[in-house]
Amino acid sequence: MSPSDTHQPYDAVFLSPHLDDAILSCGGQISDRITAGDRVLIVTLFAGDETAAPPSPLAEKIERGWHLGEGGMAKRRAEDEAACRILGAAWQHWDFRDAIYRRDPDSGRPVYHTIPEIMSPPKPIDEPLIHQIAERLGTLGHVRSLFVPLSVGGHADHFLTRWAAETGVDAERLTYYEEYPYSHRPHAIERALASGGDAKDWRPEHVPVSRAAYRKQAAAVLAYRSQLRPLFKGRLLARLSLWWWWRSAHGERIWHRVAG
Numbered sequence: 001m002s003p004s005d006t007h008q009p010y011d012a013v014f015l016s017p018h019l020d021d022a023i024l025s026c027g028g029q030i031s032d033r034i035t036a037g038d039r040v041l042i043v044t045l046f047a048g049d050e051t052a053a054p055p056s057p058l059a060e061k062i063e064r065g066w067h068l069g070e071g072g073m074a075k076r077r078a079e080d081e082a083a084c085r086i087l088g089a090a091w092q093h094w095d096f097r098d099a100i101y102r103r104d105p106d107s108g109r110p111v112y113h114t115i116p117e118i119m120s121p122p123k124p125i126d127e128p129l130i131h132q133i134a135e136r137l138g139t140l141g142h143v144r145s146l147f148v149p150l151s152v153g154g155h156a157d158h159f160l161t162r163w164a165a166e167t168g169v170d171a172e173r174l175t176y177y178e179e180y181p182y183s184h185r186p187h188a189i190e191r192a193l194a195s196g197g198d199a200k201d202w203r204p205e206h207v208p209v210s211r212a213a214y215r216k217q218a219a220a221v222l223a224y225r226s227q228l229r230p231l232f233k234g235r236l237l238a239r240l241s242l243w244w245w246w247r248s249a250h251g252e253r254i255w256h257r258v259a260g
Contacts, residue, residue: 010090011038013140014147014177015165017157018098019044019080020224021149024231025180027087027217028209029252034088035213041090043140044080045133045164046157048095049073051103056110058118059100066226073098076226083220094136096129099156112156122156129160134168147175150255152192153182159195176255181231181241196257203256206249214246 012033016022022042023030030040050073055063068075077093084091099118102111104125111125112118122129137146148165151158158179165174182188193199209217221242222228222235232238 008039009142010041010140010144012145012147013041013043013143015149015161016042016044017046017149017155017161019047019076019093020083020221020227020231021158021179022147022177023080023083023087023217023220023224025149025177025183026147026252026254027220028213028246029207029254030089031087031213031216032208032210035210039090040087041092041140041143042080042084043092043094045094045161046096046098047073047077047080047093048097048101051097051101053103053108056100056113058110058113058115062100062230065230067229068226072226076224079224079226083223086220086223087216094133096133099126102126118156119154120156121154121159126156126160130164130167133160133164137165137168143173145175146173147177147254149179150176150189150192151195152179152188153185154188154191155182162196171257174257176257178253178255180245184245193255201257203258205254205256206251207254208251209246211246214242218242 014022099112148162149158151162193202228235228238
């Protein structure tokens with residue numbers, strides 16, 4: 001596949017806060033959809049380049065874990081392109097900056113200074129992003145179904161993605177996905193559901209994933225070489241984790257809001 005054609009309708013669009021979230025979490029069902037003939041688009045929102053200013057201590061620490069050197073975001077976009085090609089999905093990379101790169105426009109100081117800060121609801125200074133992203137979602141044209149993160153794990157950028165979709169898209173067109181590997185943390189899913197209302201307002205759905213799709217997803221995930229050590233402590237454990245996930249569930253879980 002190739003970068004998306006915005007004039008073509010898509011059967012499903014998956015919003016990915018970062019350059020790996022959608023394929024990590026939904027790569028199996030994306031692969032099966034494409035095999036069945038669906039047109040699928042993956043839109044990564046926070047894929048913009050680093051700022052010209054020297055990286056903050058937080059950004060510097062995270063970048064060291066990527067082992068990419070200068071121009072890390074461009075290299076990460078290339079990883080995502082390779083992963084999307086493996087699945088056969090179209091892709092878009094939007095230019096909003098990752099939380100680790102955002103700065104106060106008045107003071108120039110980083111908005112987020114620590115890991116606990118970015119793994120929390122976004123700060124008030126980020127609220128304009130909700131409306132900017134919601135407005136840009138309107139450029140996607142006709143989309144039958146929009147898949148958005150449930151915000152499992154509580155990352156600020158995942159909340160922003162979800163809230164923007166809820167602001168700019170009719171509720172009946174939204175489907176929520178659990179972010180892997182955050183979804184394996186104790187009580188992470190329950191906390192995410194509670195952040196959007198009462199647990200009874202949600203209905204889960206199991207999406208079977210074929211063995212062939214699992215294999216494609218695993219190959220696509222391994223294309224994110226910079227993320228394997230930060231997320232899984234290496235390539236081997238990434239393969240084992242993905243295999244165990246598929247072997248235990250034979251599918252992925254999505255969620256529908258039924259009230260509220």
